[in-house]
Amino acid sequence: MRDILDRLLDWQRHGVACALATVVRTSGSAPRPIGTSMAVSADGEVLGSLSGGCVEGAVYELAREAIAEGVTLGDAYGIADGDAFAAGLTCGGEIEVQVRPLGAAEYAVLRELAALRDAGRPVALTVPLGDGAGTGPGRDWSLATPDRLPDGPVGEVARRALSDGTARTGAADGSDPACTGESAAHLVVPFVPPLRLLVYGATDFAGALSRIGRFLGYRVTVCDARPVFTTTERFPDADEVVVQWPHRHLESIRGELDARTAVCVLTHDPKFDVPLLVRALRSPVGYVGAMGSRRTHADRLERLREAGLSRLELAALHSPIGLDLAGSSPEETALSIAAEIVAARRGGSGAPLGALSAPIHGAAFGAPAVVTAVPAGS
Template sequence: MLDIADELNRWCAEGRDFAVATVVGVTGSAPRRPGAALAVDAAGEAVGSVSGGCVEGAVYELCQEALESGTARCERFGYSDEDAFAVGLTCGGVIDILVTPLRAGTAARAVAESALAAAASGGPGEATALARVVKGPSGMLGAALHVGPDGRVEGTLGGHPALDATAAGETRALLDAGRTATIEIGEEGSRCGRPVELLVESSVPPPRMLVFGAIDFAAALARAGKFLGYRVTVCDARPVFATPGRFPEADEIVVDWPHRYLESQSQSPSAGLDGRTVVCVLTHDTKFDVPLLERALRMPLAYVGAMGSRRTHLDRLARLREAGLTEGELSVLRSPIGLDLGARTPEETALSIAAEIVATRHGGTGVPLTGAHTPIHHEPSPGPSPGDPVTTGGV
């Protein structure tokens, strides 16, 4: 539900009644992951998606029914020969959907409003999480807890008091990791007793993309980064090139030596550099590249890539070894940057780089899906693994 927080926060401000259908479980191949949501208001307007089109019509009707009845329900949609082209997932997967009515003036609505407002603000420090019952004792389905950015807990799951305390602790742990996942707790807050299954949705500020080198390729990459949901910074030591007019898509333009800026950001708790941050070095200049990479490759980042020819790459590696970097640290570097798409233009090159970032994030191989036997949808990992092998090419 928090993935469509902007729209739903607006609906709340306008006083609309609505119901939300949320993916709470996935088995096999399915286009959307847990947390994906479709919402329908009392007038029939819809936002979001739970399946990329496979079961949207049926889920839309479930939302209308839940809004009318005021009762939460859970439904399963899956593939079968009989319903493959009626109501089902023709891709072969199975998804579980929680449908929750959120009428103005109800306790469930108050908890949702608080979570949606925090998620919609999206600013630094505005990490928030929403935990909802997806399986459990009668009457608890859809009950919610909100863990706010300040750690404050709102709402109740309606069972044993210890259940709320344990659920809040588990939710905080997932929020700290920036993860959305299902968890199981005993109905009295322990690991024993009848299980209560919760979906915990985490909403954290957008990850950062740091693009070093104010060149035309950087402008195209800034657009691609924004499209992927990153907060994009373009940094260059040359003020004549690092201007807002040249990079209208970037969230911020910084005039500074790249290594100095990266170091200042790494020392600032509010800067938002973390294991989701990607660094793209496009400067093509040893005096900028080497000091910058010397620092970036020693930081726990999601992705570090550097543009240049294979000859430039070998020279850069030699200089970084002289600077004291280990082979393990150097193995993190994606250089030449990007996947082998045969890219020529700045836009094509940005696509190549963006593709490698996505592949690194999800453990993809970068090979064509046609004729391959690799999974289409990869299971999300608990956190980014910068050292995972990814096919690289020359840009």
């Protein structure tokens, strides 16, 4: 829903009637996560995608029906059966979709949501789903913020969604969110500020990492104490270029750090990286990585121990930084680092998908990744 919000509001300003189709539950290897939305206008225009093409045609027709009848509808889509053209997910999973015509009440909530998002405030849209099949009439939409959470179990679901930026469902009575009947499941879709990537060391690797960080939707900061190297011209993809000693910069923004922040230390110089890593590893950031050879890593660990870091604190350090892709160029190295950051955030193993027994998309969206042995020569 995040990627189509502005276009939805543009439709509203121009009086375009539409319905919003949203994935409210998934199982198995579903192609898109809960909270993914597609909008269909009365004149047939489409915004967004629910499944990469598998069921869009069927959802499109359901949305046109919802607009015509002015009611909330729902359906589930799974593996296609004997009809090769039936709506189904060839990936083997199932998604449940709710389709709701948008009216004045919904648009009022969406306008407030957009205003809070534009002000940089974390906010979540809470959508009651009606009965367990997602076909009930629904009730009023509402917004949740860190200082204004709903009462009861749904408030806890909203708190978690705002914390990690992941959409969730939950039942108002605290029971299994997949339950049916009158338990009134809710969908909570967070709109939070961008993930943050702090890159220390004004090198070619930093330039490549800032490019891929921006591509992944991070707000990228490049920081180095050397003004001749730390310029916006050298790092056009960074949102912010700072000339400052790295550890002093991190200390200055300590109150802004959280689990959605990644710190990458590319300085190769103990006078920069040791005081920086001491502070980073004692902060609430979600990822800390440092570049260097294995010899550099061993020397760095010794210096960090001498600085007082515990074994538990050192265990959080990703060093040498990145996954083993056998690459060497700045771009290949940046890809390796970015892959490790994503794996750390999502709980991925970093193993080849062909060696996993867990659902492909389940692993991507945070399900445990189970590695199975692959016989030699198979």
